[in-house]
Amino acid sequence: MEVQETKTLKQYSNKQKILLVGEGDFSFSLSLGRAFGSASNTLLIINGVVDVNRKYTYGKQNVEELERLGCTVIHGVNVHSMSSDNRLARYNRIVFNFPHSGLGFGSEHESFYIMQHQALVRGFFESARKMLEDEDGEIHLTHKTTRPFSEWEIETLAQEKGLRLIKLMVFDQLAFPGYSNKKGSGSNCDSNFPIRSAFPDQTLIFINYQSSSRLLTKDDLFCVFAHTNDSSKVYKELPFAVEISDPGRQIVRCSAVPRHHTVSLAVTRWTVDNRFLVGATYQWDRLVYDAVIDHDNTTVAFVKGLNLRPGKVADVSRYECVYGWDLAKPKLLLRSQVISAAQEIVRCKTPLTVLKGPRVAQSSAVKVSVRIKGSGMLPSVAHPINLAVRVKDLTYGERKQFETCVCTMTRNAANVLREWVMYHAGIGVSRWFIYDNNSDDDIVSEVENLKNSGYNVSRHFWPWIKTQEAGFANCAIRAKRDCDWVAFIDVDEFFYIPSGQTLTQIIKKYTTPSSSSSKIGEIRTSCHSFGPSGLKDPPRRGVMASYTCRMSQPERHKSIIRPETLNTTLINVVHHFQLKEGFTFVDVEKDAMIINHYKYQVWDIFKEKFKRRVATYVADWQDKENVGSKDRTPGLGTRPVEPSDWAERFCEVRDNGLKDWVLENFVDRKTQRLVWEGERNIMVGEVVAQMGLC
Numbered sequence: 001m002e003v004q005e006t007k008t009l010k011q012y013s014n015k016q017k018i019l020l021v022g023e024g025d026f027s028f029s030l031s032l033g034r035a036f037g038s039a040s041n042t043l044l045i046i047n048g049v050v051d052v053n054r055k056y057t058y059g060k061q062n063v064e065e066l067e068r069l070g071c072t073v074i075h076g077v078n079v080h081s082m083s084s085d086n087r088l089a090r091y092n093r094i095v096f097n098f099p100h101s102g103l104g105f106g107s108e109h110e111s112f113y114i115m116q117h118q119a120l121v122r123g124f125f126e127s128a129r130k131m132l133e134d135e136d137g138e139i140h141l142t143h144k145t146t147r148p149f150s151e152w153e154i155e156t157l158a159q160e161k162g163l164r165l166i167k168l169m170v171f172d173q174l175a176f177p178g179y180s181n182k183k184g185s186g187s188n189c190d191s192n193f194p195i196r197s198a199f200p201d202q203t204l205i206f207i208n209y210q211s212s213s214r215l216l217t218k219d220d221l222f223c224v225f226a227h228t229n230d231s232s233k234v235y236k237e238l239p240f241a242v243e244i245s246d247p248g249r250q251i252v253r254c255s256a257v258p259r260h261h262t263v264s265l266a267v268t269r270w271t272v273d274n275r276f277l278v279g280a281t282y283q284w285d286r287l288v289y290d291a292v293i294d295h296d297n298t299t300v301a302f303v304k305g306l307n308l309r310p311g312k313v314a315d316v317s318r319y320e321c322v323y324g325w326d327l328a329k330p331k332l333l334l335r336s337q338v339i340s341a342a343q344e345i346v347r348c349k350t351p352l353t354v355l356k357g358p359r360v361a362q363s364s365a366v367k368v369s370v371r372i373k374g375s376g377m378l379p380s381v382a383h384p385i386n387l388a389v390r391v392k393d394l395t396y397g398e399r400k401q402f403e404t405c406v407c408t409m410t411r412n413a414a415n416v417l418r419e420w421v422m423y424h425a426g427i428g429v430s431r432w433f434i435y436d437n438n439s440d441d442d443i444v445s446e447v448e449n450l451k452n453s454g455y456n457v458s459r460h461f462w463p464w465i466k467t468q469e470a471g472f473a474n475c476a477i478r479a480k481r482d483c484d485w486v487a488f489i490d491v492d493e494f495f496y497i498p499s500g501q502t503l504t505q506i507i508k509k510y511t512t513p514s515s516s517s518s519k520i521g522e523i524r525t526s527c528h529s530f531g532p533s534g535l536k537d538p539p540r541r542g543v544m545a546s547y548t549c550r551m552s553q554p555e556r557h558k559s560i561i562r563p564e565t566l567n568t569t570l571i572n573v574v575h576h577f578q579l580k581e582g583f584t585f586v587d588v589e590k591d592a593m594i595i596n597h598y599k600y601q602v603w604d605i606f607k608e609k610f611k612r613r614v615a616t617y618v619a620d621w622q623d624k625e626n627v628g629s630k631d632r633t634p635g636l637g638t639r640p641v642e643p644s645d646w647a648e649r650f651c652e653v654r655d656n657g658l659k660d661w662v663l664e665n666f667v668d669r670k671t672q673r674l675v676w677e678g679e680r681n682i683m684v685g686e687v688v689a690q691m692g693l694c
Helices: 029-034 059-068 079-084 110-131 154-160 353-356 414-426 443-452 468-479 503-511 601-612 657-665 675-693
Strands: 018-021 044-046 072-075 093-097 139-140 202-207 221-227 233-236 242-243 250-255 260-267 288-295 298-304 319-324 334-342 347-348 369-372 402-410 431-436 457-461 483-488 493-496 520-528 555-561 583-587 594-597
Touching: 018 029, 018 110, 029 044, 029 059, 044 059, 059 072, 072 583, 079 601, 093 110, 110 139, 110 154, 202 260, 221 250, 288 468, 298 369, 298 468, 319 347, 402 468, 402 503, 402 583, 414 431, 414 443, 414 493, 414 675, 431 443, 431 468, 443 457, 457 468, 468 483, 493 657, 555 594
Parallel strands: 018 044, 018 093, 044 072, 093 139, 402 431, 402 483, 431 457, 520 583, 520 594
Antiparallel strands: 202 250, 221 233, 221 260, 242 250, 288 298, 298 347, 319 334, 319 369, 334 347, 483 555, 493 594, 520 555
8 A cells, every 4th residue: 555645734734634614716626635735634615505616716726626636515504503414524623714794994883783693603613512522633714813803712612612722823834835815705706815923023022131141043042922811822933033133132033922822031041930021012014113213413313103204204293202210100201293204214303311321321222212102102112222423524515435335125135135145246336235124044154154255245134014115225325434325225236237347336337416407315126027038947057047038128226325414304105215415316228238127037036925015005925916017027917926928928038148247257167167156165064174074
């Protein structure tokens, strides 16, 4: 008898007998079936007799594919009477993807609908409990936790039926390729409803230490989740990472806190009863999360919760900044005037007491918050960082330490960072600011390797979700002291200069004053968007030498800016800032310099973009907002499902320009490898050689 290979998808395995209920268009079951290569263990139920083809665009098609994979589909089963249906058996996992109807806030019938849904869930739990194959069986129910859905009290309903909560998890829709959630009822039954965890999708715990204390590592800690009403319900998880933030604090990244739970930290050698005391918790959508003291001694605070529109300046009379070593003590707070407020950025005068710092060296760092007049003060975790920039260094045209710098915000870019840095170093970039938006790959060690190789790269932990514009403003302030010019590009974007000149030479060409006209504060470069170029697997030699087919017309453009020329509001949208009065921008001709944007790579790489968008004012891929905008992928829609012709898409012009230039100038003549792949291979070879000596 052939032994079946074990295949898993998240918490599910092809060795389990799985019963799926409330399947909508059956795309969730199909995701499992495709991952397992077979659906012989999977059984679907349609609650009642339903015309699947009428309700769901892909319902009939999905069912037919599941049946080809060996799945059994049974129609006309009621969740209240599942256990008495002789067509059903016993199962290891019973999964109910609960259909969320259009129940809304403030509905006069809200209580009635809640009771209806509670009755449905009670019946399901009662029936499903009897159908578990053994004591290790599990019932999984996906359900929203925001109000009014939180009023259903799912855990209480389960306890009434003799079930106990094992664990609460944040549902990751993108872990199930092809799954498209459905509303399930009404005229919009084939429509999606938004699936989002609360921002951020991780919990950040801030730790302050005495200067003599040893900093803890990821291996030293557990994230401990405890139920607020039942002290026996405690479970532990390892943190995603332990970071060091600029004010000298450590930030522990744990999973999102489930409803009715608290989170704390425990040192691994202790028991869960001897855990760290965790301070106040905060909601991400209402928080002052970072602050920097600029060169003119103003404080720039980065804020969620003001609901300010992109590119628009707000009425500053509505706000004031508040400083204090303890924001909970109103009598000890310092208040200051707001100078500007735009997007997520508030600039205010910094009190002299704050600039001078605390009188006692051991005193805790001051916090800053923003008060909305008439609405109260926003919670804050922001300690203003004083960058101590000298004003005399900021005269227009004054030479600084670095002529050309680059700033980016990225997530999980370890595998492309070396090529991106080393190439741009070859064309004149001398300083890199990497804003890391919650990476869980090996980017920390990759940055260290680059630094050890002589590249001036700094990683800035920026955990705040969908805050690219604020992050770029933060970077502009940081770079102001040391950089003449700063380019704001992504790690899949590469400047291409056909003439072979350096980026610095191009900048000088376009900014050297030829008349008494306005001074140049921004240089704009157009972008060519490249497609998969016929490839189906990630290229080994890097993107520049591999992707050679692009769209014919350039898309948008990206900016290189002189930091001291930016408007004090620091407004920026899609990599573009507003300039002070008296400064203007210049466009670079396309034949002089272009950006190769490797935007549509092989599917396994491109689909990762669906997990998160970092821009604040750009809709996520799966949200049905601005579907026709240039921020969308033409012809893809809102579902991360690979089109059959993906490898051939976006190919209108064959363009080998940058590929040929790279192969001519970045190949090691001895190994015939590109320098970025050569260094990586040499490093691996040294490790193997050292192991052999043992």
